[in-house]
Each structure stands twice: as structure tokens, then as C-alpha cells.
Amino acid sequence: MKMLKKMRVVNFVSGVFLVLFCQLQPGYTQYSSDLEATLLSDLFSGNYSTLVRPSSVVTVNVSLMLYTINDLNIVEQSLSVSGMLSMNWFDPRLEWANNSDYSAVQFLFNTEENTWTPAIYVENSVEDLAVINDENMPMRINPNGEVMRTPTGVYKVSCESVVTYYPFDEQTCHIKITTSGYTQGEIDLRFDENAVDLSDYIPNGEWEVASAGGLSSGEQSKSRNGLKYASLSLELKLKRRYLFHTINTIFPVFLMGMLIPFVFKLSIMEEKIGYSLTVLLSYAVYLTLIADHIPSTSVTVCYLSVYLAVILTTSTLSILIVIVEIQVATTKISLSSCTKAFANFLANVCCFKRKWCRNKTDRAPEVRADEFYINRHGILSSKEFVSENTENASDINDSEGISREEFSTLLDSFFFVIFFLFIIIASLTLFVALIIEYQSY
Incomplete structure (x- = not known):
């Protein structure tokens, strides 16, 4: 405590001497307004x-x-x-x-x-x-x-x-x-x-x-x-x-694109048309919203706009394919030879080289006229029963080997895989390009 008081006294004395010294210096003036x-x-x-x-x-x-x-x-x-x-x-x-x-x-x-x-x-x-x-x-x-x-x-x-x-x-x-x-x-x-x-x-x-x-x-x-x-x-x-735009733009756009292939999983033709039109209109609305945030210039092209245009075209093609499927399933004109060949090709591709895209339980049993049919109770059936099953089998398989309903099912399976893979590849290409470019900044 005594030491602190001594230091204060020394500082005060030093300040006084400094002021007096400055005042005695020639030419010194003190500030004033x-x-x-x-x-x-x-x-x-x-x-x-x-x-x-x-x-x-x-x-x-x-x-x-x-x-x-x-x-x-x-x-x-x-x-x-x-x-x-x-x-x-x-x-x-x-x-x-x-x-x-x-x-x-x-x-x-x-x-x-x-x-x-x-x-x-x-x-x-x-x-x-x-x-x-x-x-x-x-x-x-x-x-x-x-x-x-x-x-x-x-x-x-x-x-x-x-x-x-x-x-x-x-x-x-x-x-x-x-x-x-x-x-x-x-x-x-x-x-x-x-x-x-x-x-x-x-x-x-x-x-x-x-x-x-x-x-x-x-x-x-x-x-x-x-x-x-x-x-x-x-x-x-x-x-x-980018977080806001990823959540509110990129993610919804990708999810809507993934809805397009699932139109080929619907069984009712009328529902397919309504479903496809709904997805198409949703994409058109999103394309309009994004266009409002992009300058109307042709100097540079926005990759996101190109992606949306491609997906919009894909959605339009899905509607056209569904219309063709309806036409194939409802018309009574026999299938042409080219259509039959294409159907056989789809049957081999989509069904892993099985002859038809049906479960074995859905097909009629193959029987020969010189054999008896044994039912589930272990009883031998007569040849008349065998001939009756043979006639039913001929009703299931048409003369060309495939019905129009089966052909429509083959088209659904084929285009589902094609559209699904196309949208996945297009989306990954866009996202990878954007992320790589962003990381390079």
C-alpha cells in the first residue's frame, strides 16, 4: 500500500516537471480553438x-x-x-x-x-x-x-x-x-x-x-x-x-423427375394419362419459376434450364408412349411382323431370356395327348380333361405367341427402365458438373 502511494507521488511530480519544461521551451504553444x-x-x-x-x-x-x-x-x-x-x-x-x-x-x-x-x-x-x-x-x-x-x-x-x-x-x-x-x-x-x-x-x-x-x-x-x-x-x-437453392430448387426438381418413370407402373390406362399430364404441368411451372430468376440473355446458357428442358421433353415423350400403348391395347388390327419381332426382343430383354413376360403359374400346363393328368388329389384325369386344358391354353396364347395385353406390359417394363436410367444419369451429370465447378472457385 505504501509502495502504491509512493508511485503515485512520483508520477504526479514527473507530470508537473514535464508541463513546466514544455512551457519554458521557446516556440511552445498550447492548443486552443x-x-x-x-x-x-x-x-x-x-x-x-x-x-x-x-x-x-x-x-x-x-x-x-x-x-x-x-x-x-x-x-x-x-x-x-x-x-x-x-x-x-x-x-x-x-x-x-x-x-x-x-x-x-x-x-x-x-x-x-x-x-x-x-x-x-x-x-x-x-x-x-x-x-x-x-x-x-x-x-x-x-x-x-x-x-x-x-x-x-x-x-x-x-x-x-x-x-x-x-x-x-x-x-x-x-x-x-x-x-x-x-x-x-x-x-x-x-x-x-x-x-x-x-x-x-x-x-x-x-x-x-x-x-x-x-x-x-x-x-x-x-x-x-x-x-x-x-x-x-x-x-x-x-x-x-447454395444451401437455400439446393433445398428449394435442386431437390424438388430431382424428385419430380423421378416421378416420370412410374407412370409405366400404373395398370389403368386412363390413370396413366392424368398422371403424366400432372407431372408435365408441375415441371412446366418450375421451369417458369426458375426462368424468372435468370437474366434473359443468350450470352451464357444455364445448365439447370437445359436440364429442366430435357426432363420436360422426357415427360412429354412419356405421354406419347402411353397414348401408343393405349392404341396397341385397344385396337383389333393384328400385329405386324416388325411389331412381333420387337415384342419378342422385349420379352427376351425384360424377362431375362424367358419366352414370355408371365409367371409360370399363369401359363397353361403343357400336356400331351397320350398322357393322363394327375390332379392334386392324386387322381388320374381323363383325356377329355386334358383336351379341355389344351383348348384353354390356346385361348391364353394367341396364334402369334403373344397377346396385346402382354405386349403393353412389355412396353411398360422396357420404358420404365429406360426412363429411370436416363433421369438418374442426367441428374448425376448435372449435379457433378455443378459441384466440381463450384469447388474450383
């Missing part, structure tokens, strides 16, 4: 003019402190961000570091109305092409003549969207800054060490900032009316968060 006002009056009076640039070539360092990504609309192809655009340059007319009379003043503030500022605007803005200014925003002036200007605002710029891998896409947007009035030989735009500052960035729920930076200002210039103007381009690469 009157002193700052006097300095401000001395610097901005006389020959100072807001229409005269500080030097023959003024180098303006630019950076952007990004606060939020408000919206990236790929339909309108526009990006809206909120941030603070920082600009700083040196004005030798506003330097007082070597003036000991104002050594107590560490910085000054003034507005754009009274200070020379570079005319800078956002070139690819979609709302306002006016010069960036804020008359109420004070600018900070350091003793070495450095002027720091930090206007804040919402910047909405055009952003050409690439929707090939939507919704697993990455968009690259630019905020292009250029000068107005002053050419590149009069104002040179440069990036600060950190072109885009993300220290105060608030994450967006739909987009993730993959990278942010600036292109080299020395290689960029805009030519207007034969004159070159300095230009900068701030680049933002935004990666879409």
Missing part, C-alpha cells in the same frame, strides 16, 4: 483557390471500406453495396508542420466547399453518374498537407452475370472509378495498400465474398474526345451460398 481558427484562416486566405489544383500532377490514393452487400440481382445484372470511399492526396498549400506557431494543432477540418477536391465519379453506376461529393462531410487535413476525404454512400453498379452454373455460381463485379474534367496527366488515380477493406464488413446471407481487390491503375485509362482520363476498377468476386 482560437489557435485552430487562426491557422485555418491563414491557410485558406490569400492566393488559395478551390479551382486551382495543388500541383501539376496530383496523385489521389483510393480505397473502399465495404460495409454490406445490399443486393446482387442477376436478372437486372446490377450490384448494390454500401461503403466508404476513401481518397487522400497532398496539398502543399495546406502544410504547417514546419510552422512552430501552430505546433499544438495536430489536424484541421474543412468542407468540400472551401477545399480543392478531385472530380471523381463511378463510371458504371446505374442510378447516378454525378461527381461524388458531400458538402456536409468534413475532410481531415494533417500537418504535412495530406487531405483525407471519406464520403460514404450506397453504390449501385452494373454487373454482367454469368449464369452457366446457377445456382452454384460465382459472379465477378467491378466498381469503376474515373475522373471528370482533369485528365490523367493532371490527376493520377492510385490504389491504397489495401484497395478493399473488409474489416467492418457484415456478411450477406446469399453471397459470400470470395475475394476483393483492385486492378492496376497504371494500366487503365479512359479515352474521351481524344484525351485520356485515369481510371480504377475495384473487383469483387462473390460466391453464392
Whole structure:
């Protein structure tokens, strides 16, 4: 406790001696508001003019402190961000570091109305092409003549969207800054060490900032009316968060596609038509909803739209096949030789080389006229019973070897496998391509 009191006494005495020492130094002045006002009056009076640039070539360092990504609309192809655009340059007319009379003043503030500022605007803005200014925003002036200007605002710029891998896409947007009035030989735009500052960035729920930076200002210039103007381009690469779209778009689309083959598992022909039309309309509605979220451009093609168009075509073909099956099952015209050959081929493929697509219990027993039939009670039946079974067997198998109902069943089995495999392969191809491309970003 005594030691703490001694340390306090020592610190107090040291502070008093330091103040007295500074007061006795020649040229020392203490800060006051009157002193700052006097300095401000001395610097901005006389020959100072807001229409005269500080030097023959003024180098303006630019950076952007990004606060939020408000919206990236790929339909309108526009990006809206909120941030603070920082600009700083040196004005030798506003330097007082070597003036000991104002050594107590560490910085000054003034507005754009009274200070020379570079005319800078956002070139690819979609709302306002006016010069960036804020008359109420004070600018900070350091003793070495450095002027720091930090206007804040919402910047909405055009952003050409690439929707090939939507919704697993990455968009690259630019905020292009250029000068107005002053050419590149009069104002040179440069990036600060950190072109885009993300220290105060608030994450967006739909987009993730993959990278942010600036292109080299020395290689960029805009030519207007034969004159070159300095230009900068701030680049933002935004990666879409895919969870929402996976649950609400990809997963329902895949499930609806898997419903198409099961139309061939229905036994009633009228139900097949209604089922197919329902799936077709559901896919058409989903295709319309997704089209509303994709820009109407032919520069890039969305793979998801192509996938939906293919599945929609598959659903339409299923309806046509069902109509053909109904025609085959209900017509009384005999089957042609080509149709019989195709039916035999389907019977071999779908039934693993068995002769017909029926269970053995459904077929009539093969008997010979010189044999007796033994029933389940162990009693020998007469030849008349055998001949009766033979006549029933001839009713089941038509003269060509296969009935129209069996042919319709064969078509159902065949097209179920074909459509099922096609949708699985198409879906896996789409998903693998999207995921691989997304992982490569």
C-alpha cells in the first residue's frame, strides 16, 4: 500500500516537471480553438483557390471500406453495396508542420466547399453518374498537407452475370472509378495498400465474398474526345451460398423427375394419362419459376434450364408412349411382323431370356395327348380333361405367341427402365458438373 502511494507521488511530480519544461521551451504553444481558427484562416486566405489544383500532377490514393452487400440481382445484372470511399492526396498549400506557431494543432477540418477536391465519379453506376461529393462531410487535413476525404454512400453498379452454373455460381463485379474534367496527366488515380477493406464488413446471407481487390491503375485509362482520363476498377468476386437453392430448387426438381418413370407402373390406362399430364404441368411451372430468376440473355446458357428442358421433353415423350400403348391395347388390327419381332426382343430383354413376360403359374400346363393328368388329389384325369386344358391354353396364347395385353406390359417394363436410367444419369451429370465447378472457385 505504501509502495502504491509512493508511485503515485512520483508520477504526479514527473507530470508537473514535464508541463513546466514544455512551457519554458521557446516556440511552445498550447492548443486552443482560437489557435485552430487562426491557422485555418491563414491557410485558406490569400492566393488559395478551390479551382486551382495543388500541383501539376496530383496523385489521389483510393480505397473502399465495404460495409454490406445490399443486393446482387442477376436478372437486372446490377450490384448494390454500401461503403466508404476513401481518397487522400497532398496539398502543399495546406502544410504547417514546419510552422512552430501552430505546433499544438495536430489536424484541421474543412468542407468540400472551401477545399480543392478531385472530380471523381463511378463510371458504371446505374442510378447516378454525378461527381461524388458531400458538402456536409468534413475532410481531415494533417500537418504535412495530406487531405483525407471519406464520403460514404450506397453504390449501385452494373454487373454482367454469368449464369452457366446457377445456382452454384460465382459472379465477378467491378466498381469503376474515373475522373471528370482533369485528365490523367493532371490527376493520377492510385490504389491504397489495401484497395478493399473488409474489416467492418457484415456478411450477406446469399453471397459470400470470395475475394476483393483492385486492378492496376497504371494500366487503365479512359479515352474521351481524344484525351485520356485515369481510371480504377475495384473487383469483387462473390460466391453464392447454395444451401437455400439446393433445398428449394435442386431437390424438388430431382424428385419430380423421378416421378416420370412410374407412370409405366400404373395398370389403368386412363390413370396413366392424368398422371403424366400432372407431372408435365408441375415441371412446366418450375421451369417458369426458375426462368424468372435468370437474366434473359443468350450470352451464357444455364445448365439447370437445359436440364429442366430435357426432363420436360422426357415427360412429354412419356405421354406419347402411353397414348401408343393405349392404341396397341385397344385396337383389333393384328400385329405386324416388325411389331412381333420387337415384342419378342422385349420379352427376351425384360424377362431375362424367358419366352414370355408371365409367371409360370399363369401359363397353361403343357400336356400331351397320350398322357393322363394327375390332379392334386392324386387322381388320374381323363383325356377329355386334358383336351379341355389344351383348348384353354390356346385361348391364353394367341396364334402369334403373344397377346396385346402382354405386349403393353412389355412396353411398360422396357420404358420404365429406360426412363429411370436416363433421369438418374442426367441428374448425376448435372449435379457433378455443378459441384466440381463450384469447388474450383
